[in-house]
Amino acid sequence: MKTEILLLEEDKIDRDIMKKASNLIKAGELVAFPTETVYGLGADGLNTEAVSKIFKAKGRPSDNPLILHIADPEQLEDLVEEVPEAGRKCIEKFWPGALTLIFKKSRIVPDIISAGLDTVAIRMPDNKIALELIKESNRPIAAPSANTSGKPSPTKAEHVKLDMDGKIPMIIDGGSTGIGLESTVLDLTESIPMVLRPGGVTVEELRELLGNVETDSSITEVDSDLIPKSPGQKYKHYAPKAEMFIYDGEIEKIIHSIREETKIHFENGKKVGIMCTDQTKEFYKQGISISMGNRDDKSSIGHNLFNTIRRLDELDVDIILAESVSMEDMGIAIMNRMLKAADGKIIRVKEE
Numbered sequence: 290m291k292t293e294i295l296l297l298e299e300d301k302i303d304r305d306i307m308k309k310a311s312n313l314i315k316a317g318e319l320v321a322f323p324t325e326t327v328y329g330l331g332a333d334g335l336n337t338e339a340v341s342k343i344f345k346a347k348g349r350p351s352d353n354p355l356i357l358h359i360a361d362p363e364q365l366e367d368l369v370e371e372v373p374e375a376g377r378k379c380i381e382k383f384w385p386g387a388l389t390l391i392f393k394k395s396r397i398v399p400d401i402i403s404a405g406l407d408t409v410a411i412r413m414p415d416n417k418i419a420l421e422l423i424k425e426s427n428r429p430i431a432a433p434s435a436n437t438s439g440k441p442s443p444t445k446a447e448h449v450k451l452d453m454d455g456k457i458p459m460i461i462d463g464g465s466t467g468i469g470l471e472s473t474v475l476d477l478t479e480s481i482p483m484v485l486r487p488g489g490v491t492v493e494e495l496r497e498l499l500g501n502v503e504t505d506s507s508i509t510e511v512d513s514d515l516i517p518k519s520p521g522q523k524y525k526h527y528a529p530k531a532e533m534f535i536y537d538g539e540i541e542k543i544i545h546s547i548r549e550e551t552k553i554h555f556e557n558g559k560k561v562g563i564m565c566t567d568q569t570k571e572f573y574k575q576g577i578s579i580s581m582g583n584r585d586d587k588s589s590i591g592h593n594l595f596n597t598i599r600r601l602d603e604l605d606v607d608i609i610l611a612e613s614v615s616m617e618d619m620g621i622a623i624m625n626r627m628l629k630a631a632d633g634k635i636i637r638v639k640e641e
């Protein structure tokens with residue numbers, strides 16, 4: 290299959306391209322499109338056969354449910370049993386935006402979407418191309434991140450092309466995605482709302498709105514004994530080709546340890562990739578260091594994280610050493626993705 294890549298600007302949407310894309314969705318085909326978080330791989334969310342193509346193109350395990358994307362909160366009515374009070378508040382404050390809500394599903398949601406669960410994940414994305422595609426297609430669009438399962442989520446159309454070329458008919462190139470990390474997934478089906486995946490909307494923001502909010506304990510630990518409540522969190526994720534290690538502790542000690550480790554690998558003829566920050570980049574003279582962003586502005590690190598991992602892959606490094614970031618704000622989402630990319634390998638640096 291030939292994959293067509295069409296450029297589209299959020300503020301100047303070409304109607305012909307949008308028609309072409311929505312016609313593909315209506316015909317049961319796949320279209321990759323930008324959202325404000327990462328690129329999605331879209332299909333008609335009410336068509337089981339179309340949705341099955343998503344699983345095939347991604348190589349995604351069938352027990353991992355998908356998010357339905359809507360363009361208007363009114364579309365919820367048909368898709369869910371009820372919207373609890375906490376859900377109403379979240380919708381008012383965060384939609385359109387990077388918050389996916391889990392509800393009890395209605396009967397029209399196909400089993401393939403929910404992977405057999407009695408719940409469904411829904412969000413209204415904050416990107417005009419995504420919203421137009423949903424409206425023009427006139428149905429909810431199922432869309433996981435548009436990467437091959439296990440790889441970092443795509444934040445640019447070229448990332449989608451690397452993973453999906455020849456497998457899908459169309460990629461809409463709407464430029465680099467703003468947030469760069471996936472949406473926060475919040476379960477509203479228990480008495481206390483629970484964050485199953487941290488993301489674009491922070492836990493602090495949710496607590497400010499809803500009061501008591503729990504977080505699934507598997508979020509910041511990679512421990513095979515913990516069974517995550519969000520099926521997707523149990524799989525290998527975001528993994529670069531090279532083995533990756535995270536260094537955690539005081540920043541001076543992190544820098545010192547990464548420099549020492551880099552020196553050893555360098556002397557052994559190995560190519561070392563270092564994931565650092567604007568504040569620390571100057572300290573790494575050996576290895577290939579790439580800044581993920583500004584330590585004082587976590588959103589800049591979120592925006593660049595997946596692209597940094599993909600760039601190090603392209604540079605064919607043998608090993609990746611990454612600085613940790615603190616857990617406030619987007620820090621939880623960033624550390625969750627980094628821990629999965631490193632398969633839990635974290636080195637706690639201490640006083641000599």
Ligand code: TXA
Nearest residue numbers: 326328329354355408409410433434471472519520521
């Ligand atoms: O930002 C995003 O959320 C992007 C863009 C494209 O919207 N989408 C995305 O989808 O990240 P995906 O499929 O890569 O991740 C969806 C996550 C998975 O961890 C999945 O297990 C979880 O949401 N999920 C989906 N439905 C669920 C349900 N009914 N109960 C619990 N977790 C669910």
Ligand code: MG
Nearest residue numbers: 433434442471
């Ligand atoms: Mg994904």
